[in-house]
Amino acid sequence: MSNISHIRLTSAEIAIMWTQYQSDSLAKCVLKYFLAKVEDEKIRPLLEFALSLSQNHVAWIRSTYQNEQFASPVGFTNEDVDTNAERLFADIFTLHYLNNMSRVGLAAYGLALSTASRQDIREFYTQTLHESIELNERVVKLMLEKGIYARSPYIPASKHVEFAKQQAFLGNVFKVSRPLTAVEIMHVFMNIQTNIMGKAVITGFWQIASSPDIRSHFLRGKEIAQKHIELFTKRLGADDLAGGSSMEPLITTVTQSPFSEKLMLFHVSALIQMGIGNYGLAISTSQCYDLAIDYARLMAEVALFAEDGANLMIKYGWFEEPPQAVDRQMLVENKNMEIFN
Template identity: 50%
Template sequence: MELFNETTDLLLKKGIEVRSPYIPYLQEVDMVEKQHFLAGWWGEQRPLTAAEITHLFSNIQTNHMGTAVITGFAQVAKSKDVRDYFKRGKEISKEQIEVFSKSLHEDDLPAPVTWDAQVQDTTESPFSDKLMLFQISLMTAAGMGNYGTAISASPRRDIAAVYVRLQGEIGLYAEDGLNLLIKHAWLERPPHAADRDQLMK
């Protein structure tokens, strides 16, 4: 925690860390009185809630981190199909960052900045394609989990619908990653229940 705080302070001093969005403190309890609180597709939209802001901001941050990692992996991957898969993942991530950032900007809130410039220009891989593809599969699965959590904390229908759409998009991307792992014989079958029907034959 001390290292995290020191790092954050240094980033802030150098002006390369975007502060998390600031919202005013509540002066009194304000109860929701109308169904319009859930609206979002048409008409006037209510401002984002603190939970919605938190999830949008953190999902932009994790996508930025994923974009930087996958950029580095795409530069060094030896297999063309793995490299193409990484490039596609980078494009998906960048598009999703734009969608989340737009929601924050509409409420005059800051969005995190990219880390792409920090990726070294090397083409020599310190890792195998198998390890890099497995790592991206893990990050994609974690991203889907983050989106699921964000859906549950986003009462505004338009925000929840965006997460559902984007989750489907990365779900298809994750499936293609598993197909690549299977194609290259890199996917170990996880422990599973006994196949009783097979045992009874």
């Protein structure tokens, strides 16, 4: 990559690399565990490929931070995973997990590329974007082959173009007033799928967590996800469209935890952050008032849940602060204290 170390990193570049380091160091732990347990020889190469990507990403970011004399994030290490623990999820679940992981990568790396300006950072995120495309392509191909890929609902082909003739098209705050558009169906369906995945992850973590307050937090998250699934499924059902099926049957009955509670709490928080982003995007594309109001209400609910998760991480000393702007007021106060002392 280009040698342009004389150009300082922007706050956006620092942010995207810090966030990715956290995510990929977590992914390394999870994928190592999945790889140690996988039995399906068609899924194994995909796990190996995804793990190699996360390992390379973490190494590159750490090296770049060191070159810039930034402290490398702590993230997650081998101490946060026990690959000898019993199997928690079936192989098919890991395939769904990889699909979700690749989708997140496509969105995150696209945003990273669009906000980066230094050439080596742009080249890195161009590469990671291509890698996510390849991972997604390989995962979806295998899911289709196995017949487990959840397709978005079908709707009839439009025979002619229609233009809205009255404001009623925008819907009513108090009732469902028209069928969903294809764009709205896409987002509702995707939010069902992400909640199904999130609920399965949280259910597995709830089953293996040791601390009572963390178990209680996961149970609450599981119930929130179920409520959101039911609401979105009902919304599709109003137009005779199908949602999705539960992944809980893909969770085993083991109670021994392969992951640290720090990793599990962070993982759930990351899922919640992605969910909030998905809801925000859905609001921006929805032209139906009642649906937009539902999204806003659900966003507020998961935001409170995310805050409680962050408070738990702070309580246990696991909350790693992202790089921040300088608190110049604090600098002045510290200087005054030195003068008077």
